[in-house]
Amino acid sequence: MKKLFIAILPFLLVSCGANIKSNFTEKLKPLTIENKVAFLDLENKLPENVKKIGEAKFGDSGFSTDCGFDTNLISARKLARENGANIVKVVKKTTPDLWSSCYRITVEFYYYEGDVTKLSQYQIQIN
Template sequence: MRITLSIVALFFMVSCSPKITSSFDTKHPALTAEDKVAFLDIPHKVPSGAKKTGTAKFGDTGFTTDCGFDSNLIKARKAARENGANIVKVVRKKKPDVWSSCYRLEIEFYFYDGDVSRLEQYQLQIK
């Protein structure tokens, strides 16, 4: 009985998170929490000289919660820092609709030698 309850509890914990698939071709040393990471939405341009390091897709499992645009970007920033990327670029965005209450995103990760805080970028809406 305990095992069944544990499995059910684990299912609900895992199924409430967005489905995230990522792939990194180039790995740089991990960034610290103090290192800046820029968020570039669709209209923002990736600076010349930035090197693409990987990609990610954020989807919906059907039971997903906490999958708003900013929540997904925060998760993407964590993946970027772990893999040494300092730019998170949104290349495709599907807003919540009848079929899903989540933002579905395609992200590219970049490493840029310049000052990312000077880039025109999306500002997170912290609530």
């Protein structure tokens, strides 16, 4: 029994976060930590002249524990920076319910030539 637990433990540890499926149609130069990334929630509008470069879905893996809205956005920001996107736009959001304790969101990644700090955007709540 102990050997079985030890064999399963790595899978349980890996599956504690949200299940993320991403698709990028274009990979741009990665952004640095100094480059700002804007979070646009459902009600925030995209500026004109943006270039869509990808999308991602954040779901529940069945063992997910750290999958709140802000946590998912922080993971999305990492994906955005790796692929050169400076806007993360939430296009679908399902709040936790009886079936899942996780936020399930779909986001799109965009590159914008302008100053993303001037956009009306969602502010992550850091505890």
